Amino acid sequence: MEICLFFLLHFRRHDLLESGEICSHTLPNPHSHICLDDSLEWASPLPSILPSLPRNLLHETTICRREARPAFPRWVFVLLCRLSYPQPRSLDQKRLDVLTLTPWLAPIVWEGTFNSELLDSAYKPLNLTIGVTAFAIGKYTMFVGRFVESAEKLFMKGYRVNYYIFTNDPQVIPRVQLQPGRSLSIVPIKKYSHWQEISMRRMEAINRHIAEVSHREVNYLFCLDIDMVFHNPWGVETLGEMVAAIHPGYYNVPRSQFPYERRSSSAAFIPDSQGDFYYAGAVFGGLLKQVYEFTRACHMTILADKANGIMAAWQEESHLNKRFFSHKPSKLLSPEYVWDDTKPKPPEVRLIRFSTVNKDYKEIRD
Amino acid sequence: MDIKKVHIVIPIVMAGIIGYFGTEIMDIKKVHILIPIVMAGIIGYLGTKIMDIKEVHILIPIVMAGIIGYLGQTDLNEAFSVLPSIPHISRPSSQPVRQVDLDETSLVISRQTDLNEAFSVLPRMSYPQPFVDKPQRTDVLLMSPWLAPIMWEGTFNRDILNAQYRQKKFVVGVATFAVKKYVRFIEGFLGSANKFFLSGHRVNFYLFTDHPEKVPSMKLAPEKSLFIIPVQNYSRWQDISMNRMDIISNRIRTHWHYEVDYLYSMDIDVQMFEHIGVEIIDTLVGTISSWQYTKPRDSNSYERRPESRAAIPSGEGDFYYAASFYGGSVSEVYKLTTACFKGVTEDRANGIEAKWHEESHLNKYLLYHKPTRLLSPEYYWDEELPRPQIIRVKRLSSVRKDLEEVRS
Numbered sequence: 001m002e003i004c005l006f007f008l009l010h011f012r013r014h015d016l017l018e019s020g021e022i023c024s025h026t027l028p029n030p031h032s033h034i035c036l037d038d039s040l041e042w043a044s045p046l047p048s049i050l051p052s053l054p055r056n057l058l059h060e061t062t063i064c065r066r067e068a069r070p071a072f073p074r075w076v077f078v079l080l081c082r083l084s085y086p087q088p089r090s091l092d093q094k095r096l097d098v099l100t101l102t103p104w105l106a107p108i109v110w111e112g113t114f115n116s117e118l119l120d121s122a123y124k125p126l127n128l129t130i131g132v133t134a135f136a137i138g139k140y141t142m143f144v145g146r147f148v149e150s151a152e153k154l155f156m157k158g159y160r161v162n163y164y165i166f167t168n169d170p171q172v173i174p175r176v177q178l179q180p181g182r183s184l185s186i187v188p189i190k191k192y193s194h195w196q197e198i199s200m201r202r203m204e205a206i207n208r209h210i211a212e213v214s215h216r217e218v219n220y221l222f223c224l225d226i227d228m229v230f231h232n233p234w235g236v237e238t239l240g241e242m243v244a245a246i247h248p249g250y251y252n253v254p255r256s257q258f259p260y261e262r263r264s265s266s267a268a269f270i271p272d273s274q275g276d277f278y279y280a281g282a283v284f285g286g287l288l289k290q291v292y293e294f295t296r297a298c299h300m301t302i303l304a305d306k307a308n309g310i311m312a313a314w315q316e317e318s319h320l321n322k323r324f325f326s327h328k329p330s331k332l333l334s335p336e337y338v339w340d341d342t343k344p345k346p347p348e349v350r351l352i353r354f355s356t357v358n359k360d361y362k363e364i365r366d
Numbered sequence: 367m368d369i370k371k372v373h374i375v376i377p378i379v380m381a382g383i384i385g386y387f388g389t390e391i392m393d394i395k396k397v398h399i400l401i402p403i404v405m406a407g408i409i410g411y412l413g414t415k416i417m418d419i420k421e422v423h424i425l426i427p428i429v430m431a432g433i434i435g436y437l438g439q440t441d442l443n444e445a446f447s448v449l450p451s452i453p454h455i456s457r458p459s460s461q462p463v464r465q466v467d468l469d470e471t472s473l474v475i476s477r478q479t480d481l482n483e484a485f486s487v488l489p490r491m492s493y494p495q496p497f498v499d500k501p502q503r504t505d506v507l508l509m510s511p512w513l514a515p516i517m518w519e520g521t522f523n524r525d526i527l528n529a530q531y532r533q534k535k536f537v538v539g540v541a542t543f544a545v546k547k548y549v550r551f552i553e554g555f556l557g558s559a560n561k562f563f564l565s566g567h568r569v570n571f572y573l574f575t576d577h578p579e580k581v582p583s584m585k586l587a588p589e590k591s592l593f594i595i596p597v598q599n600y601s602r603w604q605d606i607s608m609n610r611m612d613i614i615s616n617r618i619r620t621h622w623h624y625e626v627d628y629l630y631s632m633d634i635d636v637q638m639f640e641h642i643g644v645e646i647i648d649t650l651v652g653t654i655s656s657w658q659y660t661k662p663r664d665s666n667s668y669e670r671r672p673e674s675r676a677a678i679p680s681g682e683g684d685f686y687y688a689a690s691f692y693g694g695s696v697s698e699v700y701k702l703t704t705a706c707f708k709g710v711t712e713d714r715a716n717g718i719e720a721k722w723h724e725e726s727h728l729n730k731y732l733l734y735h736k737p738t739r740l741l742s743p744e745y746y747w748d749e750e751l752p753r754p755q756i757i758r759v760k761r762l763s764s765v766r767k768d769l770e771e772v773r774s
Contacts, residue, residue: 078735088511088684090659090742091756096504103496103523104530105645105739107513115511122512122736237513251498276496328530331513334498348499 083121098334098348102276108246108332111350114237120158123236129160130239131218131288133206134226136167137191137198143227143357148176148184150230154353157233162217165226166205187213199281199315200302207295215288222285223295224354232336232353240331242290244324245283248335248343253278261318266310267301268318270325279324280338281317283354286330298323493523505756506742510684516654516740517645519759524643528566531644537568538647539626539696541614544575544634545599545606547772551635551765553582560586562638562761564646570626573634574613603773608710608724615703623696630693631703633764635772636746640761648739650694650702652732656743656751658686669726674718675709676726678733687732689725691746691762694738705731 093100094112101107132151136144144165155161163184165173168191178184189205192198206223214221220239250258255275261268285291298319305312305319312318339345339355501508502520509515540563544552556571563569568589575581576599586592597613600606614631622629628647658666663683669676693699706727713720720726747753747763 084681085511087663088507089662090507090516090654090685091505093501093504093507096501097499099496099498099501101502101508101515101521103493103521104526105515105517105522107509107515108498109513113509113511114513118512246498255495273492277498328526 078122078125083118085115085118102328102332104328106240106328106330106332108334109237109337110334110348111336116233116235116237119236123239124158127160128220128239129162129218130156131162131164131214131221133164133166133209133221133223135189135198135202135205136165136173136226137189138168138195140226141167141169141172145174145176146229146357147224147226148178152176152179152182154230154232155234156236159236162214164209164214166202166209196311196315200311200319203295203299203302203316203319207292207299210288210292210295215292218288220285221288221291222283223291224285225282225356227357228282228338228354229357230354232351234337234353238285238331238333238337240286240329242286242294242327242329243284243331243333244277244279244320244329245333245338246335247278247280248338248340248349250278251335258321259313259318260321261312261314263310265308266312266318267304268312268322270322275321275325276328277332279317279321279329281314281320283333283338284320294323294327297327491525491529493525510736510740512736514736514738514740516742517745518742519744522645524641524645527644531567531647536627536647537570537625538564539570539572539622539629541572541574541610541617541629541631542634543597543606543610543613544573544577544581545597546576547774548634549575549577549580550772552580553584554637554765555632555634556584556586556592558638560584560590562641564643565641567644572617572622574610604719604723608707611703611707611710611724611727615700615707618696618700618703623700626696628693629696629699630691631689631699633690635765635767636690636762637765638762640744640759642745642761646693646739646741646745648694648737650698650732650735650737651692651739651741652685652687652728652737653691653741653746654743655686655688656746656748656757659743661686666729667722667726668729669720669722671718673716674720674726675712676720676730678730683729683733684736685740687725687729687737688746689722689728690764691741692728692732702728702731702735 095110098110099108100110100113107113132155134144134147144167148163148165151161151163160181162182164187165184166187166189167173168189170186170188173186176184187205187209189201192201202223206221210221222238222243256272258270258275258278260270260275260278262272263269264271284294286294298316301319301322302312302316334349336349336351336353339349339352341355341358345352503518506518507516508518508521515521540559542555544555552573552575556573559569559571565587566589569591571586571590571592572595573581573592574595574597576597578594578596581594584592595617600609610631614629618629630646630651664680666683666686668678668683668686670680671677672679692702694702706724709727709730710720710724742757744757744759744761747757747760749764749766753760
């Protein structure tokens with residue numbers, strides 16, 4: 001019997017366990033477990049359902065816990081079904097050519113370091129919704145179609161996804177056919193006169209949107225550039241508390257050559273001798289709460305610079321880098337996740353998952 | 367001033383009144399009341415004889431009576447209450463320090479990041495740049511397939527981790543058992559743990575023993591505390607070992623989920639030789655066994671008999687975890703110990719005992735509830751094994767002993 005529903009454990013479960021009304025096995029026979037529908041009210045927990053279940057099945061019941069509040073930083077993955085996958089071997093490092101762990105123990109996600117099936121089997125039951133924000137202002141609306149089409153095929157396949165397209169011109173956004181469980185909403189915003197201003201206002205817009213809308217709808221949020229396309233699967237290996245992506249242009253360059261903001265009068269200043277990585281402004285994300293705080297902090301430093309009449313070298317990317325330097329991300333994505341198509345593919349980058357669309361910057365920015 | 371001796375009664379009576387109400391309001395012992403009264407009497411009597419007392423001076427003993435009455439409840443209470451006779455035990459805080467909902471699996475984040483700290487949270491520190499194309503170690507696996515980091519020497523920078531950890535003000539608990547002859551290991555364990563375990567951070571050592579009087583008096587670092595908890599012993603050493611899970615699980619429910627954020631269970635018969643720091647702090651942590659870290663999964667010493675609750679079918683298994691050192695957030699450890707002990711109890715009811723006792727149950731649990739962080743065999747090295755190059759540092763290792771003798 002393979003029913004697989006979940007139920008919320010009442011805080012009285014200790015009493016229920018002790019009174020013998022429910023049993024809790026550690027997966028004696030994975031296929032005979034039953035978890036019950038989470039529409040159960042707190043007030044009427046398990047016992048009311050128990051009599052209707054066949055007795056013999058009840059004794060083999062495994063109580064599966066559905067987290068009451070899914071926005072937790074570190075999930076303990078609970079495997080519910082038998083899964084066959086190769087054994088991880090302690091002496092068998094998968095990627096010998098690249099750094100897979102930062103000095104503060106954040107994983108760096110490269111092809112070969114993770115098992116998608118294993119991660120999917122752990123994440124799928126959690127019923128997560130993942131949000132994606134992207135800004136399509138002015139002429140950038142022309143990238144929306146390809147972005148969403150490729151995301152439909154390759155981004156978080158099998159999960160609920162909400163696209164939030166921020167634009168000044170909602171009429172122009174094409175209607176793309178979406179898979180079930182996925183939705184697209186258009187968020188109207190103001191168009192500023194300079195492209196740098198548009199770029200820097202993104203932090204504020206995302207932050208406000210989280211506070212007003214997305215906190216009710218999604219668990220994780222990714223903030224991506226619109227002028228890019230998915231080429232290979234982007235899955236739940238990317239989920240984490242606060243996730244940053246390593247910029248493809250600077251991943252093997254000494255820190256003094258990172259294009260950080262180097263003027264000490266800026267709030268985004270990082271001196272020559274400091275810095276871990278140069279992160280790309282095109283991709284960041286994480287748990288909703290963390291993204292909220294992150295965007296707020298970045299926007300504050302942007303405003304501080306504005307008050308001092310200074311604009312950082314790479315606009316909000318400089319502020320993003322400053323923030324990630326002082327508040328280290330909990331997971332890093334390798335340049336596979338944010339690639340520049342104009343660059344030749346090096347051997348370390350085995351797969352390109354998400355990369356830029358070739359364009360004429362002069363033409364679209366004005 | 368024409369004070370008559372009868373007027374001396376006034377401050378004495380007032381002192382008495384203040385003192386009396388003190389006992390009602392402030393929990394002073396009644397014997398303390400004598401003090402201000404006597405002083406008032408003495409000053410009053412001597413004052414008229416010796417000194418030139420003015421009316422206003424009568425206020426002095428009255429005020430002093432009030433002050434002594436108020437202060438008395440804080441200091442003198444301690445002296446009169448009953449302490450256990452072993453002087454080096456520190457008393458656990460009686461009020462809840464933090465509440466953890468046992469239904470939560472999350473880290474307890476003690477407070478929200480202050481948004482005003484947008485500029486720089488970590489102190490300025492200098493450390494070498496991590497290069498993306500230069501992996502630190504290529505001889506060992508650094509991350510499990512579910513992206514849990516594995517702690518090996520050379521992969522992390524403890525200064526950064528310490529700076530991040532200090533902001534959070536966590537308290538870590540360590541549960542360890544010294545029953546029957548194992549009390550001989552206490553000194554070595556505590557002495558080395560005091561030096562090497564989470565040095566500089568708050569740790570509560572919870573020592574369960576059946577011989578509290580045999581616990582040596584030890585001076586611990588100021589941020590380390592020792593709590594001695596009496597426990598029953600069992601005739602079979604296997605039972606002692608397996609019942610640890612039950613004891614830990616109960617203790618979390620009754621005490622520890624108020625007292626600590628993270629809890630680790632460690633064997634007592636070990637010594638530490640190198641620092642074990644905040645790299646071990648995570649939601650659910652298991653240590654890879656030093657005997658079996660090279661073996662293929664079907665050679666791992668999992669329990670294989672399907673009658674046991676700890677059975678792992680062949681073809682399954684990630685690592686073989688050592689029961690000598692595991693831990694995590696207090697709610698995760700609660701779930702783990704409850705589940706494992708449930709397995710132990712059911713096995714006993716069915717007349718079967720798992721091959722490696724609670725370690726088999728632990729392995730079953732950690733196979734299906736993936737740890738969020740793994741510790742390499744550096745963190746528990748069995749002393750009998752020769753140390754290969756791969757193990758650059760032996761942080762914690764078992765103490766050489768005659769198993770037969772010490773278990774009898």
